[in-house]
Amino acid sequence: MTEAFERISATSPLPPGLRGGVVAIGNFDGVHRGHQAVLERALTEARRRGVPALVLSFEPHPRKVFRPDIPLFVLTPPPMKARLLSLLGFAALVEQPFTRDFASLSAEAFVTDVLDRNLGISHAVTGFDFHFGKDRQGGPAYLMAAGERHGFGVTLVDAFRDEGAEVVSSSRIRTLLCEGEVAEAAGLLGYRFTVESEVIGGKRLGRTLGFPTANMRLWPEATLKEGIYAVRFRRADGTLHDGVASFGRRPTVDDNGAPLLETFVFDFSGDLYGEICAVSFFGYLRSEVKFDGLDALVAQMKRDEAEARALLAGVRPLSDLDSAIAF
Numbered sequence: 001m002t003e004a005f006e007r008i009s010a011t012s013p014l015p016p017g018l019r020g021g022v023v024a025i026g027n028f029d030g031v032h033r034g035h036q037a038v039l040e041r042a043l044t045e046a047r048r049r050g051v052p053a054l055v056l057s058f059e060p061h062p063r064k065v066f067r068p069d070i071p072l073f074v075l076t077p078p079p080m081k082a083r084l085l086s087l088l089g090f091a092a093l094v095e096q097p098f099t100r101d102f103a104s105l106s107a108e109a110f111v112t113d114v115l116d117r118n119l120g121i122s123h124a125v126t127g128f129d130f131h132f133g134k135d136r137q138g139g140p141a142y143l144m145a146a147g148e149r150h151g152f153g154v155t156l157v158d159a160f161r162d163e164g165a166e167v168v169s170s171s172r173i174r175t176l177l178c179e180g181e182v183a184e185a186a187g188l189l190g191y192r193f194t195v196e197s198e199v200i201g202g203k204r205l206g207r208t209l210g211f212p213t214a215n216m217r218l219w220p221e222a223t224l225k226e227g228i229y230a231v232r233f234r235r236a237d238g239t240l241h242d243g244v245a246s247f248g249r250r251p252t253v254d255d256n257g258a259p260l261l262e263t264f265v266f267d268f269s270g271d272l273y274g275e276i277c278a279v280s281f282f283g284y285l286r287s288e289v290k291f292d293g294l295d296a297l298v299a300q301m302k303r304d305e306a307e308a309r310a311l312l313a314g315v316r317p318l319s320d321l322d323s324a325i326a327f
Protein backbone atom coordinates (compact mmCIF):
# COMPACT_ATOMS: atom_id res chain seq x y z
CA MET A 1 0.00 0.00 0.00
CA THR A 2 2.90 2.35 0.58
CA GLU A 3 4.31 2.02 -2.92
CA ALA A 4 3.71 4.93 -5.27
CA PHE A 5 0.87 4.71 -7.73
CA GLU A 6 2.03 4.61 -11.34
CA ARG A 7 0.41 5.88 -14.52
CA ILE A 8 1.89 3.89 -17.38
CA SER A 9 1.40 3.78 -21.14
CA ALA A 10 0.60 0.32 -22.47
CA THR A 11 3.07 1.01 -25.28
CA SER A 12 6.04 0.72 -22.92
CA PRO A 13 6.98 -2.50 -21.16
CA LEU A 14 5.33 -2.97 -17.79
CA PRO A 15 7.72 -2.67 -14.80
CA PRO A 16 8.46 -6.27 -13.80
CA GLY A 17 6.95 -5.83 -10.33
CA LEU A 18 3.57 -5.12 -11.89
CA ARG A 19 3.42 -8.19 -14.14
CA GLY A 20 1.20 -11.09 -13.18
CA GLY A 21 -1.41 -8.83 -11.61
CA VAL A 22 -5.16 -8.77 -11.43
CA VAL A 23 -6.35 -6.31 -14.05
CA ALA A 24 -9.68 -4.50 -14.13
CA ILE A 25 -10.37 -3.69 -17.78
CA GLY A 26 -12.63 -0.89 -18.95
CA ASN A 27 -12.91 2.83 -19.43
CA PHE A 28 -14.26 3.55 -15.99
CA ASP A 29 -15.07 7.14 -16.96
CA GLY A 30 -16.28 8.71 -13.75
CA VAL A 31 -15.13 5.82 -11.54
CA HIS A 32 -18.77 5.69 -10.40
CA ARG A 33 -20.39 3.21 -8.01
CA GLY A 34 -20.92 0.69 -10.82
CA HIS A 35 -17.25 0.92 -11.74
CA GLN A 36 -16.34 0.71 -8.08
CA ALA A 37 -18.13 -2.65 -7.83
CA VAL A 38 -15.86 -3.99 -10.59
CA LEU A 39 -12.79 -2.28 -9.16
CA GLU A 40 -13.39 -3.54 -5.61
CA ARG A 41 -13.69 -7.04 -6.96
CA ALA A 42 -10.32 -6.69 -8.68
CA LEU A 43 -8.76 -5.40 -5.46
CA THR A 44 -10.18 -8.36 -3.53
CA GLU A 45 -8.90 -10.88 -6.09
CA ALA A 46 -5.46 -9.25 -6.05
CA ARG A 47 -5.24 -9.30 -2.25
CA ARG A 48 -6.29 -12.93 -2.21
CA ARG A 49 -3.52 -13.84 -4.66
CA GLY A 50 -0.92 -11.47 -3.22
CA VAL A 51 -0.35 -9.81 -6.60
CA PRO A 52 -0.67 -6.18 -7.72
CA ALA A 53 -4.04 -4.72 -8.74
CA LEU A 54 -4.02 -2.73 -11.99
CA VAL A 55 -6.51 -0.97 -14.20
CA LEU A 56 -6.27 -1.12 -17.99
CA SER A 57 -8.16 1.67 -19.71
CA PHE A 58 -8.25 3.26 -23.13
CA GLU A 59 -7.17 6.79 -23.88
CA PRO A 60 -8.77 8.80 -25.37
CA HIS A 61 -12.22 7.43 -24.62
CA PRO A 62 -13.14 5.14 -27.57
CA ARG A 63 -16.30 7.14 -28.19
CA LYS A 64 -14.15 10.13 -29.09
CA VAL A 65 -12.45 8.03 -31.74
CA PHE A 66 -15.60 6.44 -33.15
CA ARG A 67 -17.77 9.57 -32.96
CA PRO A 68 -15.43 12.58 -33.11
CA ASP A 69 -18.40 14.65 -34.34
CA ILE A 70 -20.25 14.29 -31.01
CA PRO A 71 -18.46 16.04 -28.11
CA LEU A 72 -18.16 13.72 -25.13
CA PHE A 73 -18.21 15.11 -21.58
CA VAL A 74 -15.43 13.02 -20.05
CA LEU A 75 -16.12 12.95 -16.30
CA THR A 76 -12.63 11.98 -15.18
CA PRO A 77 -9.72 13.16 -17.34
CA PRO A 78 -6.71 10.83 -16.86
CA PRO A 79 -5.07 12.62 -13.88
CA MET A 80 -8.35 12.59 -11.94
CA LYS A 81 -9.02 8.97 -12.86
CA ALA A 82 -5.52 8.09 -11.68
CA ARG A 83 -6.08 9.92 -8.39
CA LEU A 84 -9.33 8.06 -7.73
CA LEU A 85 -7.81 4.67 -8.59
CA SER A 86 -4.83 5.37 -6.38
CA LEU A 87 -7.15 6.25 -3.48
CA LEU A 88 -9.07 3.01 -4.03
CA GLY A 89 -5.83 1.06 -3.62
CA PHE A 90 -4.62 0.21 -7.13
CA ALA A 91 -0.92 -0.02 -7.91
CA ALA A 92 -1.18 1.40 -11.43
CA LEU A 93 -3.31 2.72 -14.25
CA VAL A 94 -2.16 1.35 -17.59
CA GLU A 95 -3.37 3.52 -20.46
CA GLN A 96 -3.74 1.88 -23.84
CA PRO A 97 -3.63 4.56 -26.56
CA PHE A 98 -6.92 4.14 -28.41
CA THR A 99 -6.43 4.78 -32.12
CA ARG A 100 -8.27 3.55 -35.20
CA ASP A 101 -5.42 1.04 -35.68
CA PHE A 102 -5.76 -0.25 -32.16
CA ALA A 103 -9.54 -0.50 -32.56
CA SER A 104 -9.06 -2.75 -35.58
CA LEU A 105 -7.07 -5.35 -33.62
CA SER A 106 -8.91 -8.66 -33.41
CA ALA A 107 -10.19 -9.79 -30.03
CA GLU A 108 -7.56 -12.54 -30.07
CA ALA A 109 -4.74 -10.08 -30.81
CA PHE A 110 -5.90 -7.90 -27.89
CA VAL A 111 -5.74 -10.88 -25.55
CA THR A 112 -2.39 -12.14 -26.87
CA ASP A 113 -0.56 -8.82 -27.31
CA VAL A 114 -1.90 -6.71 -24.48
CA LEU A 115 -3.24 -8.94 -21.73
CA ASP A 116 -0.84 -11.82 -22.12
CA ARG A 117 2.42 -10.52 -23.55
CA ASN A 118 2.51 -6.94 -22.27
CA LEU A 119 0.74 -7.23 -18.91
CA GLY A 120 1.21 -10.95 -18.22
CA ILE A 121 -2.06 -10.88 -16.29
CA SER A 122 -3.04 -13.61 -13.86
CA HIS A 123 -6.68 -12.57 -13.68
CA ALA A 124 -9.06 -10.19 -15.47
CA VAL A 125 -12.10 -8.47 -13.95
CA THR A 126 -14.60 -6.65 -16.16
CA GLY A 127 -18.16 -5.48 -16.19
CA PHE A 128 -20.88 -7.72 -17.58
CA ASP A 129 -21.07 -5.74 -20.84
CA PHE A 130 -17.38 -5.30 -21.68
CA HIS A 131 -16.68 -5.89 -25.38
CA PHE A 132 -13.36 -5.59 -27.13
CA GLY A 133 -11.58 -6.13 -30.42
CA LYS A 134 -12.57 -5.22 -33.95
CA ASP A 135 -16.34 -4.74 -34.28
CA ARG A 136 -16.73 -5.63 -30.58
CA GLN A 137 -16.21 -9.28 -31.51
CA GLY A 138 -14.95 -10.24 -28.03
CA GLY A 139 -17.51 -10.31 -25.21
CA PRO A 140 -17.64 -11.89 -21.75
CA ALA A 141 -17.91 -15.48 -23.05
CA TYR A 142 -15.00 -14.91 -25.40
CA LEU A 143 -12.85 -13.51 -22.59
CA MET A 144 -13.61 -16.52 -20.37
CA ALA A 145 -12.60 -18.94 -23.14
CA ALA A 146 -9.48 -16.89 -23.93
CA GLY A 147 -8.54 -16.98 -20.26
CA GLU A 148 -8.65 -20.77 -20.31
CA ARG A 149 -6.41 -20.89 -23.38
CA HIS A 150 -3.91 -18.36 -22.01
CA GLY A 151 -4.00 -19.40 -18.38
CA PHE A 152 -5.66 -16.44 -16.67
CA GLY A 153 -8.87 -16.35 -14.70
CA VAL A 154 -11.83 -14.08 -15.44
CA THR A 155 -14.41 -12.52 -13.14
CA LEU A 156 -17.46 -10.78 -14.62
CA VAL A 157 -19.31 -8.33 -12.40
CA ASP A 158 -23.04 -7.69 -12.83
CA ALA A 159 -24.66 -4.34 -13.55
CA PHE A 160 -24.74 -2.22 -10.41
CA ARG A 161 -28.10 -0.59 -9.71
CA ASP A 162 -28.90 2.41 -7.54
CA GLU A 163 -31.54 2.46 -4.81
CA GLY A 164 -34.23 2.95 -7.47
CA ALA A 165 -32.97 -0.22 -9.26
CA GLU A 166 -31.69 1.75 -12.24
CA VAL A 167 -28.32 0.83 -13.70
CA VAL A 168 -25.67 3.38 -12.69
CA SER A 169 -23.96 4.69 -15.83
CA SER A 170 -21.57 7.44 -16.89
CA SER A 171 -24.19 8.81 -19.28
CA ARG A 172 -26.77 9.21 -16.49
CA ILE A 173 -24.17 11.14 -14.50
CA ARG A 174 -23.29 13.35 -17.49
CA THR A 175 -26.97 14.23 -17.90
CA LEU A 176 -27.33 15.08 -14.21
CA LEU A 177 -24.25 17.34 -14.30
CA CYS A 178 -25.57 19.09 -17.43
CA GLU A 179 -28.69 19.85 -15.38
CA GLY A 180 -26.72 21.10 -12.36
CA GLU A 181 -27.92 18.16 -10.26
CA VAL A 182 -24.58 17.74 -8.51
CA ALA A 183 -26.05 16.16 -5.36
CA GLU A 184 -27.81 13.45 -7.41
CA ALA A 185 -24.66 12.93 -9.47
CA ALA A 186 -22.69 12.45 -6.25
CA GLY A 187 -25.18 9.75 -5.23
CA LEU A 188 -24.28 7.77 -8.35
CA LEU A 189 -20.58 8.57 -8.31
CA GLY A 190 -20.25 7.70 -4.62
CA TYR A 191 -18.23 10.90 -4.17
CA ARG A 192 -18.62 14.59 -5.01
CA PHE A 193 -17.91 15.46 -8.64
CA THR A 194 -14.47 17.04 -8.60
CA VAL A 195 -12.39 18.89 -11.17
CA GLU A 196 -8.70 19.58 -11.01
CA SER A 197 -6.91 22.36 -12.85
CA GLU A 198 -4.30 25.11 -12.65
CA VAL A 199 -5.31 28.46 -11.17
CA ILE A 200 -4.93 31.12 -13.85
CA GLY A 201 -5.15 34.91 -13.88
CA GLY A 202 -8.25 36.88 -14.84
CA LYS A 203 -9.29 40.52 -14.90
CA ARG A 204 -8.08 41.15 -11.32
CA LEU A 205 -11.45 42.68 -10.59
CA GLY A 206 -12.56 40.17 -7.94
CA ARG A 207 -10.15 41.48 -5.29
CA THR A 208 -11.51 45.01 -5.72
CA LEU A 209 -15.04 43.69 -5.10
CA GLY A 210 -14.00 41.88 -1.90
CA PHE A 211 -14.42 38.56 -3.71
CA PRO A 212 -11.09 37.40 -5.17
CA THR A 213 -11.70 34.28 -7.21
CA ALA A 214 -9.33 31.46 -8.15
CA ASN A 215 -9.99 30.97 -11.86
CA MET A 216 -9.75 27.60 -13.57
CA ARG A 217 -10.51 26.48 -17.09
CA LEU A 218 -12.32 23.17 -17.45
CA TRP A 219 -11.85 21.03 -20.54
CA PRO A 220 -14.03 22.25 -23.45
CA GLU A 221 -16.48 19.31 -23.43
CA ALA A 222 -17.23 19.72 -19.71
CA THR A 223 -20.87 20.71 -20.05
CA LEU A 224 -21.50 21.12 -16.34
CA LYS A 225 -24.49 23.44 -15.99
CA GLU A 226 -23.43 27.04 -15.77
CA GLY A 227 -24.32 28.74 -12.50
CA ILE A 228 -23.31 29.25 -8.89
CA TYR A 229 -22.31 26.29 -6.66
CA ALA A 230 -21.37 25.54 -3.05
CA VAL A 231 -17.95 23.87 -3.30
CA ARG A 232 -14.92 22.55 -1.45
CA PHE A 233 -11.57 23.80 -2.68
CA ARG A 234 -8.45 21.67 -2.22
CA ARG A 235 -5.01 23.25 -2.54
CA ALA A 236 -1.99 21.40 -3.90
CA ASP A 237 -0.75 20.77 -0.34
CA GLY A 238 -4.01 18.99 0.50
CA THR A 239 -5.57 21.72 2.63
CA LEU A 240 -9.32 22.15 2.21
CA HIS A 241 -11.48 25.25 2.28
CA ASP A 242 -15.16 25.74 1.76
CA GLY A 243 -16.06 28.13 -1.02
CA VAL A 244 -18.58 29.40 -3.49
CA ALA A 245 -17.94 29.14 -7.20
CA SER A 246 -19.36 30.48 -10.39
CA PHE A 247 -19.07 28.39 -13.54
CA GLY A 248 -20.03 30.66 -16.37
CA ARG A 249 -19.40 33.59 -18.61
CA ARG A 250 -19.68 36.57 -16.21
CA PRO A 251 -22.29 38.47 -18.26
CA THR A 252 -22.10 41.44 -15.88
CA VAL A 253 -18.43 42.14 -16.60
CA ASP A 254 -17.66 40.29 -19.80
CA ASP A 255 -18.99 39.95 -23.32
CA ASN A 256 -19.74 36.27 -23.12
CA GLY A 257 -16.27 34.82 -22.76
CA ALA A 258 -15.64 31.06 -22.61
CA PRO A 259 -16.98 29.46 -19.41
CA LEU A 260 -14.62 29.79 -16.49
CA LEU A 261 -14.77 28.25 -13.01
CA GLU A 262 -14.15 30.99 -10.44
CA THR A 263 -13.98 30.08 -6.76
CA PHE A 264 -14.11 32.50 -3.88
CA VAL A 265 -12.25 30.54 -1.22
CA PHE A 266 -13.57 31.19 2.30
CA ASP A 267 -11.24 32.17 5.13
CA PHE A 268 -8.19 32.29 2.91
CA SER A 269 -5.82 34.91 1.63
CA GLY A 270 -2.72 34.20 -0.37
CA ASP A 271 -1.48 33.55 -3.86
CA LEU A 272 -2.91 30.60 -5.77
CA TYR A 273 -1.68 31.43 -9.27
CA GLY A 274 -0.07 28.44 -11.00
CA GLU A 275 -1.19 25.98 -8.33
CA ILE A 276 -3.05 22.80 -9.37
CA CYS A 277 -6.16 22.86 -7.20
CA ALA A 278 -9.34 20.81 -7.05
CA VAL A 279 -12.95 21.90 -6.73
CA SER A 280 -15.64 19.50 -5.47
CA PHE A 281 -19.28 20.38 -6.14
CA PHE A 282 -21.78 20.03 -3.28
CA GLY A 283 -24.84 21.99 -4.33
CA TYR A 284 -26.26 24.15 -7.09
CA LEU A 285 -27.41 27.55 -5.83
CA ARG A 286 -28.69 29.55 -8.81
CA SER A 287 -28.10 30.47 -12.43
CA GLU A 288 -25.87 33.35 -13.52
CA VAL A 289 -27.48 36.76 -13.87
CA LYS A 290 -26.51 39.87 -15.83
CA PHE A 291 -26.64 42.54 -13.15
CA ASP A 292 -27.08 46.26 -13.79
CA GLY A 293 -23.93 47.11 -11.92
CA LEU A 294 -21.20 45.78 -9.66
CA ASP A 295 -23.04 46.78 -6.46
CA ALA A 296 -25.92 44.46 -7.28
CA LEU A 297 -23.45 41.68 -8.19
CA VAL A 298 -21.57 42.07 -4.90
CA ALA A 299 -24.81 42.09 -2.87
CA GLN A 300 -25.81 38.82 -4.54
CA MET A 301 -22.35 37.30 -4.01
CA LYS A 302 -22.71 38.00 -0.28
CA ARG A 303 -26.00 36.11 -0.26
CA ASP A 304 -24.37 33.28 -2.26
CA GLU A 305 -21.57 33.08 0.29
CA ALA A 306 -24.04 32.82 3.18
CA GLU A 307 -26.04 30.14 1.37
CA ALA A 308 -22.93 28.11 0.54
CA ARG A 309 -21.63 28.34 4.11
CA ALA A 310 -24.97 27.09 5.44
CA LEU A 311 -25.15 24.23 2.93
CA LEU A 312 -21.57 23.11 3.54
CA ALA A 313 -21.95 23.20 7.32
CA GLY A 314 -24.36 20.26 7.07
CA VAL A 315 -22.59 17.90 4.64
CA ARG A 316 -21.31 14.41 5.47
CA PRO A 317 -19.04 12.11 3.48
CA LEU A 318 -20.78 9.60 1.23
CA SER A 319 -17.98 7.02 1.35
CA ASP A 320 -14.29 6.56 2.16
CA LEU A 321 -13.53 7.79 -1.35
CA ASP A 322 -15.61 10.93 -0.78
CA SER A 323 -13.81 11.48 2.55
CA ALA A 324 -10.46 11.24 0.84
CA ILE A 325 -11.43 13.70 -1.87
CA ALA A 326 -13.63 16.33 -0.35
CA PHE A 327 -13.34 16.09 3.48
Ligand SMILES: Cc1cc2nc3c(=O)[nH]c(=O)nc-3n(C[C@H](O)[C@H](O)[C@H](O)COP(=O)(O)O)c2cc1C
Pocket: 202, 203, 204, 205, 206, 207, 211, 212, 213, 215, 228, 244, 245, 246, 249, 250, 251, 252, 253, 262, 263, 264, 287, 288, 289, 290, 291, 297, 301, 304, 305
Ligand atom coordinates in the same frame (compact mmCIF):
# COMPACT_ATOMS: atom_id res chain seq x y z
C1 LIG B 1 -20.34 33.49 -5.90
C2 LIG B 1 -20.17 34.14 -7.24
C3 LIG B 1 -21.29 34.49 -7.96
C4 LIG B 1 -21.19 35.11 -9.19
N1 LIG B 1 -22.33 35.43 -9.88
C5 LIG B 1 -22.24 36.09 -11.04
C6 LIG B 1 -23.42 36.47 -11.76
O1 LIG B 1 -24.55 36.14 -11.39
N2 LIG B 1 -23.26 37.19 -12.89
C7 LIG B 1 -22.03 37.55 -13.36
O2 LIG B 1 -21.94 38.22 -14.37
N3 LIG B 1 -20.88 37.14 -12.74
C8 LIG B 1 -20.96 36.44 -11.60
N4 LIG B 1 -19.82 36.06 -10.95
C9 LIG B 1 -18.51 36.30 -11.58
C10 LIG B 1 -17.96 37.67 -11.24
O3 LIG B 1 -18.44 38.58 -12.22
C11 LIG B 1 -16.42 37.63 -11.28
O4 LIG B 1 -15.98 36.72 -10.33
C12 LIG B 1 -15.86 38.98 -11.03
O5 LIG B 1 -16.13 39.80 -12.09
C13 LIG B 1 -14.34 38.93 -10.82
O6 LIG B 1 -13.67 38.60 -12.01
P1 LIG B 1 -12.11 38.22 -12.01
O7 LIG B 1 -11.97 36.94 -11.28
O8 LIG B 1 -11.75 38.07 -13.46
O9 LIG B 1 -11.38 39.31 -11.34
C14 LIG B 1 -19.91 35.39 -9.73
C15 LIG B 1 -18.76 35.03 -9.01
C16 LIG B 1 -18.88 34.39 -7.79
C17 LIG B 1 -17.63 33.99 -7.04
Ligand SMILES: Nc1ncnc2c1ncn2[C@@H]1O[C@H](COP(=O)(O)OP(=O)(O)O)[C@@H](O)[C@H]1O
Pocket: 199, 200, 201, 202, 203, 204, 205, 206, 207, 208, 211, 212, 213, 214, 215, 263, 264, 265, 266, 267, 268, 269, 270, 271, 272, 273
Ligand atom coordinates in the same frame (compact mmCIF):
# COMPACT_ATOMS: atom_id res chain seq x y z
N1 LIG C 1 -10.02 33.96 -0.67
C1 LIG C 1 -9.53 33.85 -1.92
N2 LIG C 1 -10.22 33.15 -2.86
C2 LIG C 1 -9.72 33.05 -4.10
N3 LIG C 1 -8.55 33.58 -4.50
C3 LIG C 1 -7.83 34.28 -3.61
C4 LIG C 1 -8.30 34.44 -2.29
N4 LIG C 1 -7.38 35.19 -1.62
C5 LIG C 1 -6.41 35.48 -2.47
N5 LIG C 1 -6.64 34.93 -3.68
C6 LIG C 1 -5.74 35.11 -4.83
O1 LIG C 1 -6.32 36.10 -5.67
C7 LIG C 1 -6.51 35.63 -7.00
C8 LIG C 1 -7.83 36.12 -7.54
O2 LIG C 1 -7.92 37.52 -7.49
P1 LIG C 1 -8.86 38.31 -8.50
O3 LIG C 1 -8.79 39.76 -8.15
O4 LIG C 1 -10.19 37.66 -8.55
O5 LIG C 1 -8.06 38.19 -9.83
P2 LIG C 1 -8.14 37.21 -11.09
O6 LIG C 1 -9.49 36.58 -11.08
O7 LIG C 1 -7.89 38.14 -12.18
O8 LIG C 1 -7.03 36.24 -10.92
C9 LIG C 1 -6.51 34.12 -6.88
O9 LIG C 1 -6.06 33.48 -8.04
C10 LIG C 1 -5.56 33.89 -5.70
O10 LIG C 1 -4.22 33.85 -6.17
